[in-house]
Amino acid sequence: MPRTQPPTRFAYLGPEGTFAEAALSSAVPPGEGSRQPAASVPAALAAVRSGEADAALVPIENSVEGAVPATMDALADGDPLLITREVFLAVSFVLAVRPGTELAAVRSVASHPHALAQTARRLAELLPGVVPLPATSTAGAARQVADGEVDAAVCAPIAAQRYGLAPLVEDVADHPGAVTRFVLVAPPGPLPAPTGNDKTSLVAVVGDRTGALLELLREFSVRGISLTRIESRPTRERLGVYSFSLDCEGHAADARVGEALAGLHRVCDDVRFLGSYPRADGRENKPVPPTAADDAFAEAAGWLQAVREGRA
Numbered sequence: 083m084p085r086t087q088p089p090t091r092f093a094y095l096g097p098e099g100t101f102a103e104a105a106l107s108s109a110v111p112p113g114e115g116s117r118q119p120a121a122s123v124p125a126a127l128a129a130v131r132s133g134e135a136d137a138a139l140v141p142i143e144n145s146v147e148g149a150v151p152a153t154m155d156a157l158a159d160g161d162p163l164l165i166t167r168e169v170f171l172a173v174s175f176v177l178a179v180r181p182g183t184e185l186a187a188v189r190s191v192a193s194h195p196h197a198l199a200q201t202a203r204r205l206a207e208l209l210p211g212v213v214p215l216p217a218t219s220t221a222g223a224a225r226q227v228a229d230g231e232v233d234a235a236v237c238a239p240i241a242a243q244r245y246g247l248a249p250l251v252e253d254v255a256d257h258p259g260a261v262t263r264f265v266l267v268a269p270p271g272p273l274p275a276p277t278g279n280d281k282t283s284l285v286a287v288v289g290d291r292t293g294a295l296l297e298l299l300r301e302f303s304v305r306g307i308s309l310t311r312i313e314s315r316p317t318r319e320r321l322g323v324y325s326f327s328l329d330c331e332g333h334a335a336d337a338r339v340g341e342a343l344a345g346l347h348r349v350c351d352d353v354r355f356l357g358s359y360p361r362a363d364g365r366e367n368k369p370v371p372p373t374a375a376d377d378a379f380a381e382a383a384g385w386l387q388a389v390r391e392g393r394a
């Protein structure tokens with residue numbers, strides 16, 4: 083009898099109606115696997131670490147607001163996890179209220195800090211003097227409105243619908259066209275197979291030495307590897323000690339990327355590999371210079387072997 087695989091249990095930043103849930107639905111058809119909302123990004127990742135979930139879909143960066151620190155830090159610390167997929171989602175916000183509430187009656191507004199940052203100017207115009215309150219997610223804020231805890235939420239149109247709210251003002255983003263990048267995170271295991279258009283993510287801690295960052299970057303540049311993101315994060319040990327969170331083009335299975343990873347392991351104080359996965363932003367990796375292609379590495383390794391055996 084063929085053994086059937088149990089359905090994949092996906093955790094996501096909840097409650098129902100978050101952008102994270104929408105991103106998960108866009109990546110994994112709703113009938114596939116089960117879904118469990120988590121109260122926060124660290125909680126979603128903790129569910130994967132404890133084995134309660136098989137994978138978690140969490141936001142990692144936004145085109146307007148940049149990194150989602152909770153995700154960056156939860157991936158850099160604790161038991162290792164692996165990014166197996168990236169998902170991009172266009173985000174647009176509504177100002178949602180209980181039906182019948184007028185703008186003049188709104189005395190409080192809540193949302194996820196990233197959503198508040200993306201709508202700060204519009205909110206200040208619409209609700210002068212109202213201090214926005216942080217919520218665990220945009221849908222969490224919508225639920226607070228439905229429960230009567232706050233008057234308005236900045237959330238996805240779908241969250242307004244889910245919690246029976248009215249979209250009082252549509253499109254409240256300061257910068258229309260914002261996109262959030264989410265990642266699907268699983269326990270360590272086999273890497274997704276290379277597709278020829280992949281990205282690799284890692285976190286590297288460099289020592290407090292002159293040129294340490296240049297040494298890190300050199301491992302990529304000498305092998306013709308383009309970075310798609312790099313940012314520093316405090317290691318939280320003390321001021322002045324930083325880690326660099328970065329994404330580069332290519333897969334750990336590619337010779338040039340593998341050698342760069344090994345090089346980083348030599349020159350950095352610590353390297354955490356976060357995964358190699360298909361690139362999903364609709365862009366193509368830059369052409370690999372002939373000197374950095376897999377066959378150039380294989381040819382060079384063969385030549386070195388010959389040198390060592392006295393055959394060259």
Ligand SMILES: O=C(O)C(=O)C[C@]1(C(=O)O)C=C[C@@H](O)C=C1
Nearest residue numbers: 100101102141194196219220262
């Ligand atoms: O609160 C949500 O709905 C989320 O999925 C989180 C999140 C984020 O962390 O950036 C996702 C997309 C938007 O940029 C605002 C909030």
